[in-house]
Amino acid sequence: MSTLSLRGILENNKLAGANYDDWYRNLRIALMHERLIDIIDKPAVTAPVPKEDGSIDNDATKPYEKYLENCLTAKCIILASMGSDLQRQHQDMDPPTIVEHLKKMYGAQSKTARYQLSKTLFRSTLDVDSPVGPHVLKMIDLIEQLEKLGCKLGKELSQDLILQSLPETFSQFIVSFNMIKVSCDFHKMLNMLIDYENQIASEKRKELLW
Known part of the structure; x- marks a missing residue:
């Protein structure tokens, strides 16, 4: 160079x-x-x-x-x-x-910022009735901010943190995701989670109609 x-x-x-x-x-x-x-x-x-x-x-x-x-x-x-x-x-x-x-x-300042960002990231949890999209986007943003400060978690650990933050309603998705070891970036993972969320909502609506 x-x-x-x-x-x-x-x-x-x-x-x-x-x-x-x-x-x-x-x-x-x-x-x-x-x-x-x-x-x-x-x-x-x-x-x-x-x-x-x-x-x-x-x-x-x-x-x-x-x-x-x-x-x-x-x-x-x-x-x-x-x-x-x-x-x-x-x-x-x-x-x-x-x-x-x-x-x-x-x-x-960098050390303090890393501590606060990692604290927020590791303690992130999605409420049962809250949409998964904004929650995961926020976690992705925290991960990217940490990377800018030199704290690289890696894709697999980052994805694990996102999955661990989800409520029990996503348990089947988590099992399937880990079994097939999907190779994807964060935003593809986000789309998969949104699709799964929509699928759950659709099934609930069908149950109500019955």
Whole structure:
């Protein structure tokens, strides 16, 4: 992958708070590709100390000048990957300070958001008299939000969570779904559940007519 395309990932997924984990992962990939990851991972290179006569050894100056050049490049990449408000807030900081400050700002928020989303997801249950469509759509949305925060549950576990949230009236559907091991995405599963719900409703109407 080219340098431009890697930077494009950051530009197309700029830091917006909730996506901090994804942004930070993409940033590290871009910096590693450009051999700049040491700028944020290792201690800063210090300026060479002048000799007693006030002169500075050229051999000691070159690594420091190279570090300053790399530091500026890394800073530009980081600033370009965030919105204008965050740019203004961090434009006078060096790269390690920027990363540390953003971690304090958004790292804890991501953990709190993951906790609240997972809590809501794992405790979701469908009331007997409530429609299955909105309920499952809400669970799918929670799963997708968790994925954006770096918490990937996987398709099978996610489908299990959805099935476990359903009332006893869907027991036959759950048995059939697990037995035939249907390979489908969330929205196909949703359509199957809605069809099953309509089938149950139709059978109840027939019973009333009899």
